[in-house]
Amino acid sequence: MSVTSTQRMLTGNKAVAEAIAQEMERDPRVFVMGEDVGRYGGIFGATEGLFQRFGGERVRDTPISETGFIGAAIGAAAEGMRPIGELMFVDFFGVCMDQIYNQMAKIHYMSGGNVRLPMVLMTAVGGGYSDAAQHSQTLYATFAHMPGLKVVAPATPYDLKGMMTSAIRDDNPVLLMFHKQLQGLGWMAPIDASVGVVPEEPYTVPLGQAKVVREGRDLTIVGLQMSVHWALTAAARLADEGIEAEVVDLRSLVPLDKQTVVNSVRKTHRLLVVDEDYLSYGMTAEIAAMVAEQALYDLDAPIRRLAVPDVPIPYSHNLEKFVLPNPEKIYKQAKELAEQ
Amino acid sequence: MAVPADKLKWMYETMIKIRHYEEAMVDAYGEGKYPVFNIGAGPVPGEMHLAAGQEPVAVGVCAHLRPDDTVTAPHRPHHHAIAKGVNLQRMTAEIFGKVDGLGKGKGGHMHLFDPEVKFSCGGIVAAGVPHAVGAALASTMQGRDSVAVAFIGEGAANAGAFHESLNLAALWKLPVIVVIEDNAYGISVPKPASTAVPTNEVRASAYGIPGVRVAGNDPVALYQVAQEAVDRARRGGGPTLIEVETDRYLGHFQGDPEVYRDKDEVVHLRQRDAIQAVRQQMVADGMATEEELQAMEQRAYQVVEEAYAFARQSPNPAGESALADVFAL
Numbered sequence: 001m002s003v004t005s006t007q008r009m010l011t012g013n014k015a016v017a018e019a020i021a022q023e024m025e026r027d028p029r030v031f032v033m034g035e036d037v038g039r040y041g042g043i044f045g046a047t048e049g050l051f052q053r054f055g056g057e058r059v060r061d062t063p064i065s066e067t068g069f070i071g072a073a074i075g076a077a078a079e080g081m082r083p084i085g086e087l088m089f090v091d092f093f094g095v096c097m098d099q100i101y102n103q104m105a106k107i108h109y110m111s112g113g114n115v116r117l118p119m120v121l122m123t124a125v126g127g128g129y130s131d132a133a134q135h136s137q138t139l140y141a142t143f144a145h146m147p148g149l150k151v152v153a154p155a156t157p158y159d160l161k162g163m164m165t166s167a168i169r170d171d172n173p174v175l176l177m178f179h180k181q182l183q184g185l186g187w188m189a190p191i192d193a194s195v196g197v198v199p200e201e202p203y204t205v206p207l208g209q210a211k212v213v214r215e216g217r218d219l220t221i222v223g224l225q226m227s228v229h230w231a232l233t234a235a236a237r238l239a240d241e242g243i244e245a246e247v248v249d250l251r252s253l254v255p256l257d258k259q260t261v262v263n264s265v266r267k268t269h270r271l272l273v274v275d276e277d278y279l280s281y282g283m284t285a286e287i288a289a290m291v292a293e294q295a296l297y298d299l300d301a302p303i304r305r306l307a308v309p310d311v312p313i314p315y316s317h318n319l320e321k322f323v324l325p326n327p328e329k330i331y332k333q334a335k336e337l338a339e340q
Numbered sequence: 341m342a343v344p345a346d347k348l349k350w351m352y353e354t355m356i357k358i359r360h361y362e363e364a365m366v367d368a369y370g371e372g373k374y375p376v377f378n379i380g381a382g383p384v385p386g387e388m389h390l391a392a393g394q395e396p397v398a399v400g401v402c403a404h405l406r407p408d409d410t411v412t413a414p415h416r417p418h419h420h421a422i423a424k425g426v427n428l429q430r431m432t433a434e435i436f437g438k439v440d441g442l443g444k445g446k447g448g449h450m451h452l453f454d455p456e457v458k459f460s461c462g463g464i465v466a467a468g469v470p471h472a473v474g475a476a477l478a479s480t481m482q483g484r485d486s487v488a489v490a491f492i493g494e495g496a497a498n499a500g501a502f503h504e505s506l507n508l509a510a511l512w513k514l515p516v517i518v519v520i521e522d523n524a525y526g527i528s529v530p531k532p533a534s535t536a537v538p539t540n541e542v543r544a545s546a547y548g549i550p551g552v553r554v555a556g557n558d559p560v561a562l563y564q565v566a567q568e569a570v571d572r573a574r575r576g577g578g579p580t581l582i583e584v585e586t587d588r589y590l591g592h593f594q595g596d597p598e599v600y601r602d603k604d605e606v607v608h609l610r611q612r613d614a615i616q617a618v619r620q621q622m623v624a625d626g627m628a629t630e631e632e633l634q635a636m637e638q639r640a641y642q643v644v645e646e647a648y649a650f651a652r653q654s655p656n657p658a659g660e661s662a663l664a665d666v667f668a669l
């Protein structure tokens with residue numbers, strides 16, 4: 001068997017870094033700013049090798065001044081640069097939310113479309129390794145709630161590269177969330193999903209298209225990032241028992257691909273939405289409401305939601321395990337739903 | 341102004357306690373994480389930021405504090421907690437994620453709260469500085485003479501919260517001391533690459549308050565500087581900014597590959613270890629005999645060992661307890 005470029009395997013972090021490197025080669029306006037993105041290569045490896053290749057002018061370590069450098073990315077984007085900022089953990093949004101919420105997301109609109117902010121803010125999300133309440137959130141909905149931001153959360157190395165490339169080329173501010181466990185880092189529990197086939201040549205994956213990652217007839221499970229992989233594990237077990245789950249990876253929260261979800265629900269007539277974010281006012285609620293609006297009469301059973309039960313992420317292993325979704329919990333919910 | 345013998349002995353014993361605590365934590369944290377390092381595994385999972393080498397900062401300042409004075413600490417909090425007199429057994433149980441922990445296993449190593457001795461810390465850089473300002477405000481409004489100390493790293497002195505807090509503290513003349521631990525790095529970024537001025541005490545002038553730098557990781561020099569700052573704050577004389585040059589012997593966190601510094605840098609730093617220097621000084625000054633010192637060391641070790649033993653035997657919290665404590669009842 002000959003090894004072609006399309007069979008090359010990369011970890012999530014290398015896929016992100018490759019997308020950035022290729023766009024930096026292609027477009028001199030692209031540059032990166034963030035804490036420890038230089039020689040260290042990013043705490044989650046998203047800028048691995050970039051400093052060595054492009055130097056400190058275009059791969060800039062910043063002080064711990066998130067308001068300052070994210071605001072500066074906005075200012076530079078307005079002047080024709082295409083900055084990529086890294087907010088090390090999404091949890092740190094609190095110290096710079098004005099720049100994100102009131103500035104980055106609104107300036108295009110407030111200017112009547114006259115000011116463009118072609119920038120990417122990338123950030124690490126997710127828990128499951130006891131990093132506790134201030135370092136384990138996903139906060140998907142916090143950002144998706146705000147009009148004016150594209151918010152994407154790829155679940156595979158292939159999508160990480162393709163969606164990062166799209167994000168950099170997009171003329172809008174894009175928040176790209178990478179999941180820590182899907183970066184394939186040497187210091188986290190290794191999971192298969194953090195390594196995947198990534199073509200070497202540049203390519204794009206459109207922002208705003210969900211993907212059916214497993215076909216099935218009995219119920220639809222909708223998720224993002226880790227919840228997709230958990231759902232796939234659960235689906236394999238359900239299949240052993242004759243229940244065929246269809247799994248939809250949203251990939252993007254804004255724009256939201258409603259059609260793919262609705263099409264799946266029309267086929268399976270049952271819906272379980274899984275989220276590593278908080279339950280209330282979150283993605284699960286949005287999907288449930290959207291399906292209720294567009295496909296209520298296609299449902300054979302009430303919609304189910306599985307998400308973090310409205311508590312901060314606790315530290316201790318037992319406690320964290322209790323609040324986070326996992327394949328076992330998805331399996332149980334899905335089985336009950338399928339038999340309802 | 342010499343350090344009184346009882347204070348210096350307390351400082352020495354406390355530094356020994358801290359050092360032993362941190363070294364024991366290196367081992368406890370490492371349990372179950374290898375051969376391939378896995379941050380989420382073992383009895384102490386998650387991130388771990390240790391303060392071996394930074395003991396002088398904690399003891400030089402906390403030697404002047406009372407239980408009713410407030411301390412806020414950052415993500416690297418063990419030395420401050422120990423020097424402030426946090427319940428070591430419950431602190432350790434928290435770090436092991438156990439029910440007897442300060443936060444019943446909900447907080448972990450970066451989020452330790454001991455209201456009994458007015459200690460708190462957190463994982464968001466510079467977030468504790470305004471809390472110290474608020475504690476000082478409360479002290480003033482309640483007619484008390486207690487003070488508040490915020491410890492932060494030199495990297496945190498570039499965060500907005502630091503500057504806003506200093507202005508507020510100066511404006512309202514509050515009894516706050518902000519202590520910057522300059523260990524030369526914010527994770528991988530060396531201070532000159534992040535900070536527009538060579539030393540941070542000069543930033544005090546922007547807020548019209550005294551700023552002092554203590555060089556050489558020297559607990560005795562810091563003791564004296566901190567004495568003046570704490571006395572001034574208690575008298576109603578307002579805030580002080582202190583920057584202390586200190587040494588981080590370990591990685592930013594355990595498991596840090598430390599690609600950003602030479603391996604012999606730490607070897608060199610360890611040669612000026614303050615704990616040994618204080619010990620030698622006490623012997624030279626006839627302040628303590630070898631037997632006394634050994635007794636102190638023995639006591640410090642024992643307290644630490646007991647704390648770890650307590651933590652290990654404490655039960656794990658039941659999963660459902662994750663749902664409690666979101667709101668006060």
Ligand SMILES: Cc1ncc(C[n+]2csc(CCOP(=O)(O)OP(=O)(O)O)c2C)c(N)n1
Pocket residue numbers: 035064066088092095415416463464465492493494495496497523525526527592
């Ligand atoms: C607001 C915020 N930004 C970034 C981080 C990530 N972070 C944790 S510790 C750290 C470096 C802190 O450096 P310093 O203040 O010098 O303290 P040290 O670690 O050296 O003790 C960074 C960037 C954070 N926790 N909070």
Ligand SMILES: [Mg+2]
Pocket residue numbers: 493494495521522523524525526527
């Ligand atoms: Mg530092």
